[in-house]
Amino acid sequence: MVNAMLLHAKLNFNLWGEALLTTYYILNRIPMKKNEISPYELWKGRKPNIGYFKVWGCLAYCKKTDPNKTKLGPRAIKCAFVGYASNSKAYRLLDLESNVIIESREVEFFENLLSDSNSQVPTSVGESQEETPSKVVEQPIVPRKSQRARKEKVLGSDEIDSQRISFYLVEGNREDIIRKIPIVLQIEEDPKTYKEAMASRDVAFWKEAINDEMDSIMSNQTWELVDLPPGSKPIGCKWVFRRKYHTDGMIQTFKARLVAKGFKQREGIDYFDTYAPVARTTSIRILFALASIHNLFVHQMDVKTAFLNGDLNEEVYMEQPEGFVLLGNENKVCKLVKSLYGLKQAPKQWHEKFDHAILSDGFRHNNVDKCLYSKTCDDYMVIVCLYVDDMLILSDDMRGIIETKRFLSSTFKMKDLGEVDTILGIKVKRNSGGYALNQTHYIEKVVSKFSHLKIKDANTPFDSSIKLEKNDGRSVAQLEYASAIGSLMYAAQCTRADISFAVSKLSRFTSNPSVEHWKAIGRVLGYLKNTKELSLQYSKFPTIIEGYSDASWISSVGDNLSTTDWVFTLGGGAVSWGSKKQTCISHSTMEAEFIALAATRKEAEWLRDLMMDIPFTANNVSTVSIHCDSQATLARAYSGVYNGKSRHISIRHEYVRQLIQNGIISISFVRSSGNLADPFTKPLTRDLVRITSRGMGLKLLK
Missing domain, CATH: 3.30.420.10 (Ribonuclease H-like superfamily/Ribonuclease H)
Incomplete structure (x- = not known):
């Protein structure tokens, strides 16, 4: 079938991987000879929609979404249809001009015409495991009323029946999937409702996750069943399901969370105060600097179901959760005794509970950051830093860390993560000089997210020759611009002080960005891409x-x-x-x-x-x-x-x-040349950027 597709489409034979994926995608959705039922229907319990299938290799035109496009010129990209996207309801297309694979839903097909492409091997297709991974340009997906929208994709063998369905799951790059066909099944979407979870082929895993959540709730005595008092109105609740993945794409665990519909709470009746402090990122950086200076041990712990620990002061009534309505008590409601995820006051109640517990063990507040706690003993000193349910424990003696962990584990359900590795998405590394913080992985994700901007490496975050002005014309991709600013701002606030000026400057145009503002965004991304390995290094x-x-x-x-x-x-x-x-x-x-x-x-x-x-x-x-x-x-x-x-x-x-x-x-x-605040006021040359960055501790790790 693969050979026939390639010969008919007259495309390069190195596209066999795309053809193979499409083959299995189609075979999963057509009835098998054995029982006249498709593998998709066996797994999902419903017949697949095949109305969006297209002729493989046919001519297609993909709508351009590049913010740099002008009013004049082509509005679409000439492509060849080569498959269906694995992570979205989009089509995979070969750009016949740039010879790269793109994904988009904004496509016009000409199924009676072939692309007639003589292109060489596209950059996203390789012949062996050692070749460069797929280069995919993701076009922003804009919802539209179309019959082209495809359903969830499942890869497997056309011979799979109900006796052979495997629960071995993997999500990785295309080459990994090809090597593991036909035994690997790929699931795209998490269930959105309790019914979907119960109808999923992973129902056994979801049931286990649901039972774990209910065990935590019941052991915490979160609610009691009562009759609804006259004049009271219960809020609803829903199940939220998520698969958590390892960095290699393999499924790590199935998570189920019961969430109250807090948006239905009434202020002054169901809740009053909602403020809950969190540790400042400045405080966290200071702790790592002090750990480097004083050679401290830094460990990390995580609180399981943290918000379930808070005690409620208000009377809040909630409907019984779906799947756990008690027979004979269908009209009763849950009177919440403790907080639940989704409640407006849940973060505040959790912080108060933790605050009271840790102060009882001899810790005391820091006067200016209420999420820092410290304790001085005869032989050691301990600091605890809390950020919602993540915490850092610092001490000059391992006994202090062990004793603190023992106390916290006896008070709350804790997960010991050992020596600190990642906090708030920031990678932490300890070396001979001290501690270093970097966001390399985060930067890679941001650059990949906005790869359609044609990002080029840059040596400075801002072009000094550009004078940005307010846009009086039509806004260009305003929501995406705001998303880009938010992504850059997180990096600028955590570890990348060198882009603060550029991000601050560009954020002033969020309400109405222009093409020039988008070019400046691309410049910042190009600089981050070029310097993603920089770490904020602290020493003695x-x-x-x-x-x-x-x-x-x-x-x-x-x-x-x-x-x-x-x-x-x-x-x-x-x-x-x-x-x-x-x-x-x-x-x-x-x-x-x-x-x-x-x-x-x-x-x-x-x-x-x-x-x-x-x-x-x-x-x-x-x-x-x-x-x-x-x-x-x-x-x-x-x-x-x-x-x-x-x-x-x-x-x-x-x-x-x-x-x-x-x-x-x-x-x-x-002098201005030695002022480390100089890069925060204006764009600098490449040499000055390097000098000031080193002065602020931004270095490549040895």
């Missing part, structure tokens, strides 16, 4: 916090506002940084620099207070030194003279002077 020295302040006067065209920028380093790496637009107009460079200095002193004061309440540094916190590249600003900071030209910043002036007099901060001059 220096052991004190140093700050850098800078400003860009009237950097925002249109509103004449300046930009405030700062960065603080500890242990040779950046621990805090920021790039924000000022809220008032500065009349001079000195004023802009002074407003930036006033903002920097706020962060310096917070960092100093944080460090003074950490056991390892409580007695070693000195005056925080802030470096500034403006002599006029330094003169103003140490001067007590007021005049009409600066009275509108007199409050900032007075506060900075008081901090200097009290020994909390000191201000010194640094």
